[in-house]
Amino acid sequence: MLTERQLLILKVIIDEFIKSANPVGSRAIAKKDQINYSAATIRNEMADLEEMGYLEKTHTSSGRIPSEKGYRYYVDHIIAPTIKRSEINILNKILENGYFEVEQVVQKAAEVLSRLTNYTSIILGPAIYEAKLKQIQILPLSQHTAVSILVTDTGHVEHRSFSIPFDIKPSDLEKMVNILNDRLYGVPLIYLHEKLHHEVVHLLRKYVNDFEKAYAYLDMMFFQEQPVKVYVGGKSNILLQPEFRDVNKLHSFYTMMEDENEVIKLFQRHEEGIQVRIGKENKADVIKDFSLITATYHTGGDQTGTIALLGPTRMEYRKVISLLNAFSFEMTEALYLWYKGD
Amino acid sequence: MLTERQLLILKVIIDEFIKSANPVGSRAIAKKDQINYSAATIRNEMADLEEMGYLEKTHTSSGRIPSEKGYRYYVDHIIAPTIKRSEINILNKILENGYFEVEQVVQKAAEVLSRLTNYTSIILGPAIYEAKLKQIQILPLSQHTAVSILVTDTGHVEHRSFSIPFDIKPSDLEKMVNILNDRLYGVPLIYLHEKLHHEVVHLLRKYVNDFEKAYAYLDMMFFQEQPVKVYVGGKSNILLQPEFRDVNKLHSFYTMMEDENEVIKLFQRHEEGIQVRIGKENKADVIKDFSLITATYHTGGDQTGTIALLGPTRMEYRKVISLLNAFSFEMTEALYLWYKGD
DNA sequence: TGTTAGCACTCCAGGTCATCGAGTGCTAAT
DNA sequence: ATTAGCACTCGATGACCTGGAGTGCTAACA
Numbered sequence: 001m002l003t004e005r006q007l008l009i010l011k012v013i014i015d016e017f018i019k020s021a022n023p024v025g026s027r028a029i030a031k032k033d034q035i036n037y038s039a040a041t042i043r044n045e046m047a048d049l050e051e052m053g054y055l056e057k058t059h060t061s062s063g064r065i066p067s068e069k070g071y072r073y074y075v076d077h078i079i080a081p082t083i084k085r086s087e088i089n090i091l092n093k094i095l096e097n098g099y100f101e102v103e104q105v106v107q108k109a110a111e112v113l114s115r116l117t118n119y120t121s122i123i124l125g126p127a128i129y130e131a132k133l134k135q136i137q138i139l140p141l142s143q144h145t146a147v148s149i150l151v152t153d154t155g156h157v158e159h160r161s162f163s164i165p166f167d168i169k170p171s172d173l174e175k176m177v178n179i180l181n182d183r184l185y186g187v188p189l190i191y192l193h194e195k196l197h198h199e200v201v202h203l204l205r206k207y208v209n210d211f212e213k214a215y216a217y218l219d220m221m222f223f224q225e226q227p228v229k230v231y232v233g234g235k236s237n238i239l240l241q242p243e244f245r246d247v248n249k250l251h252s253f254y255t256m257m258e259d260e261n262e263v264i265k266l267f268q269r270h271e272e273g274i275q276v277r278i279g280k281e282n283k284a285d286v287i288k289d290f291s292l293i294t295a296t297y298h299t300g301g302d303q304t305g306t307i308a309l310l311g312p313t314r315m316e317y318r319k320v321i322s323l324l325n326a327f328s329f330e331m332t333e334a335l336y337l338w339y340k341g342d
Numbered sequence: 343m344l345t346e347r348q349l350l351i352l353k354v355i356i357d358e359f360i361k362s363a364n365p366v367g368s369r370a371i372a373k374k375d376q377i378n379y380s381a382a383t384i385r386n387e388m389a390d391l392e393e394m395g396y397l398e399k400t401h402t403s404s405g406r407i408p409s410e411k412g413y414r415y416y417v418d419h420i421i422a423p424t425i426k427r428s429e430i431n432i433l434n435k436i437l438e439n440g441y442f443e444v445e446q447v448v449q450k451a452a453e454v455l456s457r458l459t460n461y462t463s464i465i466l467g468p469a470i471y472e473a474k475l476k477q478i479q480i481l482p483l484s485q486h487t488a489v490s491i492l493v494t495d496t497g498h499v500e501h502r503s504f505s506i507p508f509d510i511k512p513s514d515l516e517k518m519v520n521i522l523n524d525r526l527y528g529v530p531l532i533y534l535h536e537k538l539h540h541e542v543v544h545l546l547r548k549y550v551n552d553f554e555k556a557y558a559y560l561d562m563m564f565f566q567e568q569p570v571k572v573y574v575g576g577k578s579n580i581l582l583q584p585e586f587r588d589v590n591k592l593h594s595f596y597t598m599m600e601d602e603n604e605v606i607k608l609f610q611r612h613e614e615g616i617q618v619r620i621g622k623e624n625k626a627d628v629i630k631d632f633s634l635i636t637a638t639y640h641t642g643g644d645q646t647g648t649i650a651l652l653g654p655t656r657m658e659y660r661k662v663i664s665l666l667n668a669f670s671f672e673m674t675e676a677l678y679l680w681y682k683g684d
Numbered sequence: 685t686g687t688t689a690g691c692a693c694t695c696c697a698g699g700t701c702a703t704c705g706a707g708t709g710c711t712a713a714t
Numbered sequence: 715a716t717t718a719g720c721a722c723t724c725g726a727t728g729a730c731c732t733g734g735a736g737t738g739c740t741a742a743c744a
Contacts, residue, residue: 025736025737027736039688039736040688040689041688061737062736062737101503134483139493141495141496145680151489159499163680251581251582257578365706367708379717381707382717383717386709389708404707405707686743688742689740691739692739693737694737695735695737697733699731699732700729700731700732701728703728703729705724708722709721710722714716
């Protein structure tokens, strides 16, 4: 257990290091107003804090830097109670100018978050599987091509273009689409395949000739797995951080960020509310000296998405946490209003 | 005018520098099989080439590196005739596995291009304005929200979600959409607005109450300028190039790449066929020590798009040019087949 | 007993200096 | 016209020094 004084010193060191990115020495701390002890006393305390694992040295006679354990303690016990909602209106003001769609809200939020923090923001769109089917449509383009369009009650639109195999009759496709619209309206996308398979198949078989081929085809058009959408803002902000001057680290980072699937993997097992992953607490090796702070947001349709900020372990945790808190609140609100039609 | 020998030496120097990224000295050249002169002779020729502006020195006693003029000459007179179509099947093989849509073809091509070259690939989707209107649709989601969907004959789908103002009647919207579909079918998107304004407006006014508001609204939904789609692959490849170890250069580069509009600006005034822009020949300052090589491709619908590779001025011009040549050919072919329905 | 002043020690950053090697330009010989 | 030879230049590298920031420890002090 830490004493009051150790706690204070740990806080000052981390605050200072977050600002400067340089190891913090005892003299610098002693000079602070909040501190009324001599450098020597601080040194003793720092030695203790290091022994306990909250601080580290870069070499024998250097100042101290926070360890991951130190950051963890800082986040859990020092700044946690200080979360404010003072920024509560930041996003709202920006959204006032008429951003309507879910995707636009999300994209704009990513942009703003990264601009406000100088970190990289990542937003996962709401998982569309909870959304309910509004309409399915097949529109012929030419004799052998068509475009399929699927619309959900949340305004989400999926579409694909296809060539139509010679052995499928357009009229059959049409019939099938009619049946599907009739029977699958209002079904959450996540159950679409199941419902189709169990309750609708027999209808299709009944009304449509050469059922097998057309069915397989339909399945391909509408029910292919669609990944969650990812919005990233401020990728270049990483370059501003002094700890990432090493081009090798940068390369693996940027390579990862180019692959949407890899980015999504960063969020495995994310839970409700705010979550802080410091350094090696992140599963992915590429970001083992980054910190990832995530928060969830909700749409009116009971879907949830994730907003996150990615930066060096030396992150402005206090600011980022309160900001994410505010944003998740505001996004939830904005999307709820939109969904309910105001 | 350059002599045979100067030409040969210039070629060897540039080839060598492209490989190694290090200034090339006279001895290194003399050792080459193709060269039957002593280092001293080479030195004299190099001095001449430098005087003429094709070569540069990094300092008084360094080897030579090509100047931008040197690269320009190399591209225009030395390698131009060597373009082959040997890679003609690269993309085809990849597309065989069933990539159907225009967007998928384009995206895949960007990926492959950057992987094959280790440069950054940029592809502009075909300008959709040439595409013709297939269908307009408004689908109500809730009482006060709707989604608009616009489909072209090329399978391109644009959609937006909207809140419906209280003072617009859904029934009016519906009427208007019907009229639009009737009158604007087959019209190229680029003329949509014009045609709407001149030929269709009076119909709308006739049949729809409270015409003004609804019309303004409609205009907003369907006829907002949509930028060309941009696909970028291999952004992280830039980090592999020794000349871009400087983090400051990287920052401006990556910041630019995050902004689609900025990326599109790079392609102002691009013309039919292959085009090479070396260093400061590029208008944009950010890429003034990059080279940008562009080629055009076509879809069956007479639309054209652009594929490009962005790398250091020390680029493998020969390889890149022949590759872009092949890709533009193959993409044109693949898209033509798709459009014509095979 | 907790705090602090003092001091020896460590290590890094930065500057100077000598050296080496790759390269050039010029001159004179072929 | 070509080339061998030579003096010269410059960057990269490593050895060495110094100053400064920082530590840990000891002993003195309240």
